[in-house]
Amino acid sequence: MKDPELLYLVGGVVGILLIATLVTKILIGKSGETPTLVNLRQRVNAWWWMMLVFCSSLALGRTGVFGFYALLSFLALREFITLSPTPRGDHRTLTWVFFLILPLHFLFAAAPWYGMFLIWIPVYSFAFIPIRSALAGDTERFLERSARIQWGVMTCIYFLSYLPMLLYLPIPGYEGQNAKLLFFVVLVTQISDVMQYVFGKLFGKTKVAPKVSPSKTREGLLYGGAAATLIGTSLWWATPFTPAVAAGMSAMLVAAGFFGGLVMSAVKRSLGAKDWGRGIPGHGGVLDRLDSLLFAGPLFFHVIAYYFGTNMYDAYKQPQWMYDAMRLWIGH
Structure with a gap:
C-alpha cells in the first residue's frame, strides 16, 4: 500500500463508489424505496465493505x-x-x-x-x-x-x-509491484460483471444460456465486455504491459470471467439453488461474488508467466x- 500507483487505483475505485452511493441516494429520494433501488443500495454498500476488506488485506502484506x-x-x-x-x-x-x-x-x-x-x-x-x-x-x-x-x-x-x-x-523490471497485478485482475473482472449486468438490463435481448443464467445476454457480454476492456486498457500504466497487451489481457479476463460465472451458475442450478448463499446483501453468497474470478485467476497467472518467460520452479x-x-x- 506504499506504492503510489496502487493508491491511485484504490482512490479511483473509492471515487466510483462515492458516485454510486450519491446516485443511489438521489434515485431513492425521487422514487422511494422500490425493490430494485433497495437492491442497488445493498449492492453498493456491500461493495464498500468488500473494498475495505480487500485493501486491508493488501495493507497487511x-x-x-x-x-x-x-x-x-x-x-x-x-x-x-x-x-x-x-x-x-x-x-x-x-x-x-x-x-x-x-x-x-x-x-x-x-x-x-x-x-x-x-x-x-x-x-x-x-x-x-x-x-x-x-x-x-x-x-x-x-x-x-x-x-x-x-x-x-x-x-x-x-x-x-x-x-x-x-x-x-x-517479472523483470516490475519487482515489488505485483500487488497492482492482483488489483488489476480483480478490478477488471468485477467491473466486467457490473458492466455486463448494466448493459444487459439496458440492451439485452438475446439470452446466452437462459436455463443456466437468465440475466446473461449477448448484448451485455459484448457491450459490457468492451467497456471493461477499455477500462483495463486505460490502466496499462499500473501494469508491466503495453496498452495493446493490457487490452488483450483485459479481454481475456472478460471472457474467462464470463464463462467461469456461467459454469458456476450451471453447477448452482443443478443443485436447485438461485444463489450460493446469503452472506453478502444484494449479491448472494461469497461464491456468487467470486465465481467469475475462479477461471480468470489461474488463466491470467499462467498466461503472464508464459508471456514474461518466468520460471517459478527455479x-x-x-x-x-x-x-x-x-x-x-x-x-x-
Missing part, C-alpha cells in the same frame, strides 16, 4: 493477502458443500478437506513452494478424497459424491489460490525450513 484468500476459500467451499445434503460417509472426508488439505495448500502457496503448490490438490488431494470416502463404506452415488467434493476443492481452493500467487510472479523451490521440518517429522 503477503501474509495478510494469503490469509484473506484462505478465508475466502473456506467460506466459498462451505457454501458449495452446504447446497446439497452430505451423507455421513463424507463427513470425515470433508473434515480432512477443510482442516488439512485447505490450510496445507495455502501454506505451500505462501511459503512459497511452487512445485507442491501445483500438485498438492490435483494429485495428492484428488487421490486422497475418494480413498477416504471409500473407507467409510458408503457406496451409494459414490462417484457423484467424490466428484462433487473434488470439484469444490479444485475451484474454491486451487483456482482461487492463484490470485494471491500473483504476488510471487518474478525461483521458488522447497524452503529450507520446510525441508528440515519434514525430515524431523519422518525421523531422519
Whole structure:
C-alpha cells in the first residue's frame, strides 16, 4: 500500500463508489424505496465493505493477502458443500478437506513452494478424497459424491489460490509491484460483471444460456465486455504491459470471467439453488461474488508467466525450513 500507483487505483475505485452511493441516494429520494433501488443500495454498500476488506488485506502484506484468500476459500467451499445434503460417509472426508488439505495448500502457496503448490490438490488431494470416502463404506452415488467434493476443492481452493500467487510472479523490471497485478485482475473482472449486468438490463435481448443464467445476454457480454476492456486498457500504466497487451489481457479476463460465472451458475442450478448463499446483501453468497474470478485467476497467472518467460520452479523451490521440518517429522 506504499506504492503510489496502487493508491491511485484504490482512490479511483473509492471515487466510483462515492458516485454510486450519491446516485443511489438521489434515485431513492425521487422514487422511494422500490425493490430494485433497495437492491442497488445493498449492492453498493456491500461493495464498500468488500473494498475495505480487500485493501486491508493488501495493507497487511503477503501474509495478510494469503490469509484473506484462505478465508475466502473456506467460506466459498462451505457454501458449495452446504447446497446439497452430505451423507455421513463424507463427513470425515470433508473434515480432512477443510482442516488439512485447505490450510496445507495455502501454506505451500505462501511459503512459497511452487512445485507442491501445483500438485498438492490435483494429485495428492484428488487421490486422497475418494480413498477416504471409500473407507467409510458408503457406496451409494459414490462417484457423484467424490466428484462433487473434488470439484469444490479444485475451484474454491486451487483456482482461487492463484490470485494471491500473483504476488510471487518474478517479472523483470516490475519487482515489488505485483500487488497492482492482483488489483488489476480483480478490478477488471468485477467491473466486467457490473458492466455486463448494466448493459444487459439496458440492451439485452438475446439470452446466452437462459436455463443456466437468465440475466446473461449477448448484448451485455459484448457491450459490457468492451467497456471493461477499455477500462483495463486505460490502466496499462499500473501494469508491466503495453496498452495493446493490457487490452488483450483485459479481454481475456472478460471472457474467462464470463464463462467461469456461467459454469458456476450451471453447477448452482443443478443443485436447485438461485444463489450460493446469503452472506453478502444484494449479491448472494461469497461464491456468487467470486465465481467469475475462479477461471480468470489461474488463466491470467499462467498466461503472464508464459508471456514474461518466468520460471517459478527455479525461483521458488522447497524452503529450507520446510525441508528440515519434514525430515524431523519422518525421523531422519
